[in-house]
Amino acid sequence: MARLALEARSRVTTRLRRAGNVATMPGLPDSGIGSHYVALLPNGPLIKLAGTASMIWEAAEDGVEDTLSERVADLLADVSAADVDADVRAFVDDLVGAGYLERYDPADGA
Amino acid sequence: MTKTTAGVPLVVRVAMSHAAVQHVAQACGIDVLHIKGPALDPSLTWEGREGTDADVLVRASNAQALVEALQRSGWELHSRFENSSAFEHSATLWHHLWGYADIHRLFPGIGIDPDAAFERLWADHGQTTIADVPCAVPSLPGQALVLLLHAAREGGSPRSADDIRSAWGDAGADQRAAVRTLVDELDAGVAFAAATGTLDEHRGAREYDLWAVSLRGGTRFQEWRARIKAAPSRREAASLALRSILVNTDHLAMLRGHQPSGPEIAVEFFARPVRGVAQSWRAWRSRRGQG
Numbered sequence: 001m002a003r004l005a006l007e008a009r010s011r012v013t014t015r016l017r018r019a020g021n022v023a024t025m026p027g028l029p030d031s032g033i034g035s036h037y038v039a040l041l042p043n044g045p046l047i048k049l050a051g052t053a054s055m056i057w058e059a060a061e062d063g064v065e066d067t068l069s070e071r072v073a074d075l076l077a078d079v080s081a082a083d084v085d086a087d088v089r090a091f092v093d094d095l096v097g098a099g100y101l102e103r104y105d106p107a108d109g110a
Numbered sequence: 111m112t113k114t115t116a117g118v119p120l121v122v123r124v125a126m127s128h129a130a131v132q133h134v135a136q137a138c139g140i141d142v143l144h145i146k147g148p149a150l151d152p153s154l155t156w157e158g159r160e161g162t163d164a165d166v167l168v169r170a171s172n173a174q175a176l177v178e179a180l181q182r183s184g185w186e187l188h189s190r191f192e193n194s195s196a197f198e199h200s201a202t203l204w205h206h207l208w209g210y211a212d213i214h215r216l217f218p219g220i221g222i223d224p225d226a227a228f229e230r231l232w233a234d235h236g237q238t239t240i241a242d243v244p245c246a247v248p249s250l251p252g253q254a255l256v257l258l259l260h261a262a263r264e265g266g267s268p269r270s271a272d273d274i275r276s277a278w279g280d281a282g283a284d285q286r287a288a289v290r291t292l293v294d295e296l297d298a299g300v301a302f303a304a305a306t307g308t309l310d311e312h313r314g315a316r317e318y319d320l321w322a323v324s325l326r327g328g329t330r331f332q333e334w335r336a337r338i339k340a341a342p343s344r345r346e347a348a349s350l351a352l353r354s355i356l357v358n359t360d361h362l363a364m365l366r367g368h369q370p371s372g373p374e375i376a377v378e379f380f381a382r383p384v385r386g387v388a389q390s391w392r393a394w395r396s397r398r399g400q401g
Contacts, residue, residue: 023129023241
């Protein structure tokens with residue numbers, strides 16, 4: 001029981017942030033679609049996140065992970081958090097796995 | 111959801127290049143001042159001003175260490191300090207993702223010792239973010255002076271005219287006074303005069319010919335003669351005079367698109383004096399034609 005409570009608390013408080021060795025630039029305004037260039041330093045890769053990917057990136061940066069799907073759904077309109085939850089979580093896992101984002105707990109003082 | 115690396119705009123690559131150089135420098139504990147391009151204060155830039163590379167200034171004593179650290183991080187050395195210009199001021203590196211970076215060990219036009227100049231610019235440096243990475247930049251007068259000194263080398267191009275307007279023409283009285291103070295502290299009077307149109311007031315200065323050639327153009331021979339005359343000591347003048355007859359293999363590699371072979375260097379060695387004589391002859395004929 002105590003473990004479940006701890007896990008639930010952990011999900012709520014875990015936040016996402018840009019990793020320390022990541023550089024980002026918003027895409028050019030005339031590209032017609034929201035985008036971000038995101039680079040791992042010092043040697044790459046450099047990727048372009050466009051459309052929904054860019055939106056998730058922006059929402060994920062320094063945000064609570066557990067509410068990310070809700071915030072993305074709000075930005076997209078006409079969809080529910082449940083509709084996008086699996087895709088958002090998979091995409092965030094990709095970004096964390098590749099080193100662009102990192103999870104942290106503010107209570108750790110990190 | 112799309113992830114792609116295709117078609118990265120130059121403005122993005124240049125910003126990433128600054129960020130990448132900063133990352134490597136920081137990991138080595140080397141202080142770096144980011145100059146020009148996206149490092150510029152908005153008050154000093156103008157619509158359409160776009161850089162093609164990342165320019166940074168480091169202590170001369172750290173310059174080689176930074177170049178080597180960058181080479182260990184995927185950068186290729188394109189041009190060594192000795193081969194960059196008449197001033198031997200920067201090394202050019204290239205990265206397949208970030209593009210070009212110029213590592214300046216000194217800034218042409220500054221007369222005092224390069225490390226002392228860096229300390230002066232570092233003393234009141236500011237901070238900006240480039241590609242979300244914190245980067246140190248010179249103070250506002252420092253940035254203006256760097257732009258002016260760079261413009262003095264550009265020989266009256268439209269771009270340098272716009273830089274001079276933004277850094278000096280549009281500057282208020284306080285900003286001008288701060289720039290002039292820095293000019294005195296850094297012993298940058300001759301180059302500053304070249305940028306602001308008063309070079310001829312410095313005819314007696316040993317650097318006068320060098321800035322006159324930079325500003326107005328000249329033959330290879332005139333440039334080398336000016337370099338030798340501008341050398342601060344006889345020893346450096348002698349060293350320059352000896353180097354003037356050697357081939358710049360970095361430049362030759364860029365022209366040929368590959369590292370030059372032994373025979374190519376030999377051919378270039380003999381071609382250079384011929385080209386120098388031809389340029390001097392053309393310049394003499396042009397002067398006669400005008401006279």
